[in-house]
Amino acid sequence: MSRDPVRVTVWNEFLHEQHDPAVRKIYPTGMHKVIGAALEASGGMTVRTATLEEPEHGLTEPVLAATDVLIWWGHVQHDAVDDAIVQRVQQKVLEGMGLIVLHSGHYSKIFKALVGTSCTLRCREAAEKERLWNLEPGHPITEGIGDYIELPNTEMYGERFDIPDPDKVIFISWFEGGEVFRSGCVFQRGHGRIFYFRPGHETYPIFHNESVLRVLANASRWAGKRVSLAMECVDAPPLEPIGRNQPA
């Protein structure tokens, strides 16, 4: 395993922070900057950021070629993400780039393209309490996390969450209002590792929470394997003699 730093790109839609004063108060420079700073502070990672309004949404070929893990936050402008960029990101994930999808990113084009389902769910914005139970205390993603993470005020996401069966469910959330949710889900697609992590509503200071940031740092290390394996259909010569059954 390489000891080189994991190269993370944090992608943010970055609209709420510019247009909604309440959100700007919590994240004056944008969520991507807060997340990126926390990752760099945790060590072993180099971080760049990219946003919707940049050319090619900041996700040019050279940027992706130098990215081991892409973190994705989007909400109100999923449709504004160019299909060609979505395909480019999907291809990179299949070749081995990690992808961490946050909160409302469950409805992003890239996540839906990779899992193939509707990703519908129940939701409610009522500043309620959430407790994320840790089902996998031995998994690299939960290193340093105890039995659960508690968030005093969150938007609720409830089941049924229409996703394929995850390869592993890391967290299940309890909500004050009566629902549950698979809040931390691991998927492999192609050679890439994908982690969906539920917390992150823009009007609560979720990305200032130490445990949430710890999970993101752990997940970035876990997903950033630094493999890059091309995929193509191969017309292959036989490895063993053929012909005993040839039609006459």
Add this chain to the structure above:
Amino acid sequence: MSRDPVRVTVWNEFLHEQHDPAVRKIYPTGMHKVIGAALEASGGMTVRTATLEEPEHGLTEPVLAATDVLIWWGHVQHDAVDDAIVQRVQQKVLEGMGLIVLHSGHYSKIFKALVGTSCTLRCREAAEKERLWNLEPGHPITEGIGDYIELPNTEMYGERFDIPDPDKVIFISWFEGGEVFRSGCVFQRGHGRIFYFRPGHETYPIFHNESVLRVLANASRWAGKRVSLAMECVDAPPLEPIGRNQPA
């Protein structure tokens, strides 16, 4: 469980049979007709067919609304399938319609949209022997099938097949030329059951093989659950009192 007949629609690209005399000799009226006749003969199913060149590829809203299981064979004209029809079929699968994807359909738009991966593989056309080992003799799909199915002459598909981990691997193939392949794979997406079944090259009489047809009949009964569950995001009122943690 309903005892009503399972309503199957067999979709075929239906080009090889029209333009290639060698294929037409094996399937004069098209593969879809041969498969459809076998399903009807097996009992408990009503069958219609649809092809690429029909309006909306024969997959209109009323046709899909009356379809419990869709069987899909395509090869050289995957790109000619309209994206809107692909989305329509995908939506129906998520709501509960079964989907059986045959052979080169691994590269169809609909299969790739549902699984999210590149679906690349190794291949070779050398009339070689294939033996499909039955890993799940207790599964409804393999009812009446013994330890393996042997096909004297097939096109080879070899690993690595770039698909997400199947919910269950039903068959693994051995090929004379030295390769292996996960030839029968089950996936659930949304509420729909998907079965990928590898055999079916157009230049060999695969769909005249009794065991292959038996598997298709079994799989149609298994995938045609007749549920239809709408999917939507729900803004849900709380089920329990909220408010103890409201921010001041």
Add this chain to the structure above:
Amino acid sequence: MSRDPVRVTVWNEFLHEQHDPAVRKIYPTGMHKVIGAALEASGGMTVRTATLEEPEHGLTEPVLAATDVLIWWGHVQHDAVDDAIVQRVQQKVLEGMGLIVLHSGHYSKIFKALVGTSCTLRCREAAEKERLWNLEPGHPITEGIGDYIELPNTEMYGERFDIPDPDKVIFISWFEGGEVFRSGCVFQRGHGRIFYFRPGHETYPIFHNESVLRVLANASRWAGKRVSLAMECVDAPPLEPIGRNQPA
């Protein structure tokens, strides 16, 4: 698929009902009788019962040979179940018999032998509310069940539940006191289908709840496939010529 009735055997430790007046008041003739009557009333099933204190715990070879699905409730006397009977039941499950494990049966010898883990969990007896969210409304086990089942007073079981990843999680519970739990879990072992279903504490009238009984009837139909496939290591002659690589 056979239309013959599914043959169910309901096994109950049957000690609480004999020795604890509070439990006897709820289940005068034993939980097994209440469950068995509900299954028979639901149609398409024939039911017998068996208890710990019967010879061979009522699970003789002839009884198991005539059982398609075994339902298991145990709590305080798991250790009193004979290892030879556990092995016999395990063997039958591997050959294709269904097994439905209820509530505290998570800690039974037979469940632990089949899943291989410690099956530890959190618990609390505080008459609290439970809401079982239905993650698989299209699955045969949840036919007729809506978004969730609500139980006003239950014992709490909380994560982390030490089980292998289930083949499918059918229900996740929300508890009033703040926990969550994978309350409906499907496993295949050998050719047998296993369903773990959490509700069922002896001091609450859980098995008088219509939705709980509906799930048990659905699960019995689903698990009772009526296959019986022997398992043995086979010393197999080659199917293809060998020898090109023989050591000199």
Add this chain to the structure above:
Amino acid sequence: MSRDPVRVTVWNEFLHEQHDPAVRKIYPTGMHKVIGAALEASGGMTVRTATLEEPEHGLTEPVLAATDVLIWWGHVQHDAVDDAIVQRVQQKVLEGMGLIVLHSGHYSKIFKALVGTSCTLRCREAAEKERLWNLEPGHPITEGIGDYIELPNTEMYGERFDIPDPDKVIFISWFEGGEVFRSGCVFQRGHGRIFYFRPGHETYPIFHNESVLRVLANASRWAGKRVSLAMECVDAPPLEPIGRNQPA
């Protein structure tokens, strides 16, 4: 992640090498010594060995407490392994110790206890060719391994292999005589990672093959996570107020 060396214990039944001159010729000091030397030479690991005939089979509490990964080779004397030691090893695996099971170890008490199935399979000893196809070139276990590993002469193991669905299938084997086999399988049980790896028959020099040894070194690093998490049922006080639904 700790940079401390991974502490590996290689366990070998060590009977063939003492009693069969043909095997002794290939492994004069035992397979465990050959495997252990290769692991140490690969770097980052400290290795000890243990055998059936040592007191407690060499698997005392202190040895296991200082073991991150246990490698297991057994064949003709599975029954001679003490049940108490099997339980001790199983407990350690559940707490986080890695376990790598080789070849005929599929039939060992420890593997069967952890997976819960019969582990039956087809087999044949005919010095035939095996080709292990690499399905997961991006997985840590296959680092440095190409499309496949070829072994000129092996014992054949064929499907159906009665195991629970693996968390991931790493290798599928092709055999000259016509069979296939899931030759590299990953399972998690408790917090422990388990890897079953098929090659390793005693009469062929399998553990002198560079690719086989490379896989064992990779798998040891992957499975040796160095977590140790106790498991117990916890009687837990409520985290939220209870009582609104108490029975009168």
